[in-house]
Amino acid sequence: MPKKIRLIARLDVKDANLVKGIQLEGLRKLGDPNAFARRYYEQGIDELLYIDIVASLYNRNNLSDIVRKTVDEVFIPVCVGGGLRSVEDVRHILSMGADKVAINTAAIKRPALITEVAEAFGSQCMVLSIQAKRSRTRPGSWEAYYDNGRAHSGYDVVEWAKRGVELGAGEILLMSVDNEGLQRGMDLELIEAVTAAVNVPVICGGGVGCGEDIVEAAAAGADAVACAAVLHYNKETVAELKEDIRTGGVEVRAV
């Protein structure tokens, strides 16, 4: 079967501003997240991913207003993450217009939350977010980080992904902390390892600098690719990325 992928814009938000860093450090403020969301929608992005990147430190997600404003005029799927700790937190953000939630920190601290969210809203709503960093001690393996890359869990990424699916996650959001923000290509070994280990769709992120990077990620098994810097800095438009993806022999939704 020909490979088809989804192209997702990842919008990291801090204090109502779109921000972008490198390897999750050195954040730059880029502006109003809604303006970026609207632009990507008009350019034909397939999905939006909002992450409140400081929320898990303060135990709350501040994206309600941004999400509510977005879904006023943006009619594509919206996934929201950052600081969601309970079924009630999830219910609230869904009522603001989110379609899915991405959970990392709270799932690592209490894996049963994955099952609770999947049972309450369906597994298609429960996206397990994994921040993967290459292990220095065990070559060829990755460790799951949380609190936006600050804290390490001791969990092996592939094992954690498998367990998350068993617990009810309907999708995995896999981000390479090592490659994040560098725009020099994705961690293809990581993508291969995780997509071969689970049977749910895997959104891969971290390192996209051009369409060719996305083609390689698709060949490695990615079902969707999340981009940030390449779009935020206007290096490429959504349409240009999609053109390059198609040229590389991978299908993507027509704009």
Add this chain to the structure above:
Amino acid sequence: MKRVTVINYGLSNLLSVRHALEHFGAEVRITNTPADVLAARALVLPGVGAFRDGMDGLRRLGLVEPIRQQAAAGVPLLGICLGMQMLFDESEEFGLHAGLGLIPGRVVRIPESDTDGVPQRVPHISWAPLWPAGGRADFAGTALAGVTPGQECYFIHSYEARPRQDAFRLADTRYGGRAVCAAAQRGSVLGTQFHPEKSGPVGLAILEGFLKQL
């Protein structure tokens, strides 16, 4: 003013459906009462989550019979995603559960492997093309009239509807080499497996098509 009543049984993101309908000037009422459903001129049954929970929600609110009565009276009804699946007789999700019985057929799990025998992803999450089905050459005269065959909509589902007769298939898509029912219709009852409210301009054209028929 086109009035549309959206049924809220506690399982879904209603904001997007509301905004999308209001986008075309509809007056939207969100309700969970039998009286409102019985007074409606057009109904939308959205939904995400599990089939059993969705039907339990409708039953607990006393909405099953009002929805059936309205459908029998020819009131336009649009079911979306789980709302579409609940239009059918029954579903195999977590055991066999009865649906609304408005379109003959059963809801079954998406196969774990494609027609080449290669494992495939479930849930099926994709922007997938709509092709006319049930012997149609195009979508003329239906709510999908604004769709050019092959245009894509957003699907997210682990179960798929299998209408008992081809005549109830309005649109198909393909996943893993198989035809999957993307939209089903029987009289004034219409269901879409995809989310029109999340499918960009193509999805909006479908909601506009639904409103135009009112």
